[in-house]
Amino acid sequence: MSETDLSLATAPRHRPVPRRRRPIVSILMQDHGLAPADAMTALSEAHRSGADVSQALLAEELSRPETILAAQSTRHGALVLDPAKDPPDPALAGLLPPEVCLRHAVLPWRRSGGRLTVATARPERFEDLAALLPDETDPIEMALLPEGLLHEIITDRHGDEMARRAETQVPTHESCRDMGPGAAQRLGLGLLCALACLVGLLLAPTLFFTMATLLAIGTLLFAQLMKVAALVASQLSRQTESAAHGTRATVSLLIPLFREEDIAGDLLRRLKRLDYPRAGLDILFILEARDETTRRALEGLCLPPFVRVIEVPDGPITTKPRAMNYALRFARGEIVGIYDAEDAPAPDHLQRVVGHFARSPPEMACLQGILDFYNPQANWLSRCFTIEYATWFRVVLPGLARLGFAIPLGGTTVFFRREALEAVGGWDAHNVTEDADLGVRLARHGYRTELLPIVTREEANNRLWPWIRQRSRWLKGYMITWRVHMRAPWRLRRELGSWKTFGVQLVFLTAFLQFLLAPALWSFWLVLAGWSHPFGALFGTDALRALLWTFLATEGVSLLVSIAAISRSPHTGLLPWAPTLFLYFPLGAIAAYKAAFELVSKPFYWDKTAHGRSAPDHAGADLPEDGPAKRS
Known part of the structure; x- marks a missing residue:
């Protein structure tokens, strides 16, 4: 039974116009001069990627879009629509939801002569439309429309609504x-809490300072125990990958850009290095409607056919997760990945991601890669930042995964099964660390996240105030995420279980409490200088000495884990800088108090990090670890 016969058998009321079955490559060769070698290349790429041959022709730039459209018209006996002369009927705008139209590249166009004309940009899959339309719909006939025009019409009609x-x-x-x-009200409550702390410090300074110290030590101990457990567990979680030759999937890469005019060209150059069939690659540059500078920068580039620009309409908030939720509607892929504007992924990323998903059960919904930097030698701040990232992505996250905790995702080099991503509602558009929040929500819905040892290099934020601003957004997001998931703790425990719920406290609560209570811990450095600590006045010198040694031991644990992380990275030259981290982390306390103030005053404010301000350390520093990049 042919595809057309199958469509008629399942939906006889939606009878399409009979098709002419000449292969499109044959039409292009005979009527439009397509070279036989190019035809063979297109057929090979279509087979390798699993995409339609028309998509392969476009992606490999073997034929012009208007030529392919004419050949599709000949093959299917379908009219090519011109919206300027024959606009779509606005009365049909509600026949199918805009998300369905985008997903299937179709658009109800007009009713005439007892038939419903439906425009499509993918005629090879037109028979899928029968199952989407209401049963009472008239028989349908196909018309052709370029996908770009189809998207423009849907955006004009439904952009604000979407x-x-x-x-x-x-x-x-x-x-x-x-x-x-x-x-x-929140600001007033926050000021009231601050005033209460000040009064407590003035009226009972010894008790207040002692209680703050005990809480700080408690959170520090939990955090360091987590690091040690993660270090041991990560030693047992070294992953092996088997080849997955012949695996095919369309991958959509969502890349949010906001005021990224300085780095747009470098981004495109790095993405072109990806070794993946172009017909199976769908890259979406996501712009805010008011971002004229980035738009002009992209207009000055020659974008390949597999790269599209999606503009997000203005709204009450302007956040990365809102932009990604909107752009996801335009994506073609069954696997969705996220990169940042400054990222330099290794060429084999997508092959390894697709292969790993193909070998994994459906509940394995997310893969998180490793983030590293291409400018660690820029200054002291970038060196410490590189060590911190190595600790998080090469020790802590693999260890947390091995221990069975929910994984707080990174905002880039993360890949999803699209079905799972849509099942949990995508990203929380208001959360300024939407990635960490999504990791918890995936776990709450029964999905798993795994770590994949693929490395993306990006630019280390190495300027003091921008670093504090970026870190304050991260810490504010951790505070918000903890608050969201702990608003109903028994429900969280029911959905995650006791062990993973405990992990949420370890990861999120200790993260921001450590920084907020850091001044209490700094006091121990003064003890070494001879200062009489209030804790000793209450509990005696022996207890103070024990607490001091505990504090020093936790510093030693941090140093040990950092050294282990550096040894797993290509930056072994940074080992001498690991002991200086005790000067680096106090910057996080400044960021934490900024985050706490914003939590009550402007929780959705997105403190944007500017990129393109620090070049790679040397030529090739943004290449993958097994490339020619030198060790730092």
Whole structure:
């Protein structure tokens, strides 16, 4: 039975116009001068990627879009629509949801003569439309429209509506958007808490300082125990990968850009290094509607056919997760990946990701890669940042995964099964660390995240105030994420289990409490200088000495884990800088207090990090670890 016969058998009311079955490559060769060698290349790429041959022809730039459209018209006996002369009927705008139209590249166009004309940019899959339309719909006939024009019409009609849905598609009980109202009340409450702390410090300084010290030591101990456990567990979690030849999937890469005019050209150059069939590659540059500077920068580039620009309509918030939720509607792939503007992925990333997904069960919904830097030698701050990232991505996250905890995702080099991503509602558009939040929500819905040893190099933020601003956003997001998932702790425990719920406290609560309570811990350095600590006045010198040794031991644990992390990275030259981290982490305390103030005053404010301010250390520093990059 032919594809057309199968469509008629399943949906006889939606009878398409009979098709002419000449292969499109044959039409292009006979009628439009396609070279036989190019035809063979297109057929080979279509087989390698699993895409339609028309998509392979476009992606490999073997034929012009208008020529392919004419050949499709000949093959299917379908009219090529011109919206300027024959606009779509606005009365049909509600026949199919815009998300369905985008997913299947179709658009109800007009009713005439007892038939419904439907425009499509993928005629080879037109028979899938029968199952989407209501049963009472007239018989359908195909018409052709370039995908870019189809997207323009849908965006003009439904762009604002889709942007509003992108802001609220995560269920209310899993979102932080309820923090929007009541800013004045939160600010008043925050000031009241600060005043209470000040009064306590003035009236009972010894008791207040002692209690803060005990809490700080407690969170520090939990954090260091987590690091040690992660170090041991990560030693047991070294992954092996087997080849997955012949695995095919379309991969959509979402790349949010906001005021990235300085790095757009470098980004495109790095993405072109990806070794993946172009017909199976769908790269979306996501712009905010008001971002004129990045738009002009992209207009000055020659974008390949597999790269598209998606503009997000203005709205009450301007965040990365809102932009990604909106752009996901335009994506073609069954696997969705995220890169940042400054990223330099290794060429084999996508092959390894697709292969790993193919070998994994459906509940394995997410793969997180390793982030590293291509400018660690820029200054002291970039060296410490590189060591910190090595600790997080090469020791802590693999260890947490091995221990069975929910993984707080990174915002880049992370890949999802699209079905799972849509099942949990995508990203929380209001959360400024949408990645970490999504990791917890995936776990709450029964999905798993695994670590994959693929490395992306990016630019280390090595300027003092921008570093503090970036870190304050991360810490504010951790505070928000903890608050969201702990608003109903028994529900969290029921969905995650006791062990993973404990992991949420270890990862999120200790992260921001350590920095907020850091001044209490700094006091121990003064003890070494001879200062009389208030703790000793209450509990005696022996207890103070024990606490001091505990503090020093935790510093030693941090140093040990950092050294282990550096040894797993290509940056062994940074080992002498590991002991200086005790001067680096106090910067996080400044960021934490900035984050706490913003939590009550402007929780959704996105403190944007500027990129393109620090070049790679040397030529090839942004290449993968097994490339010619030198060790730092």
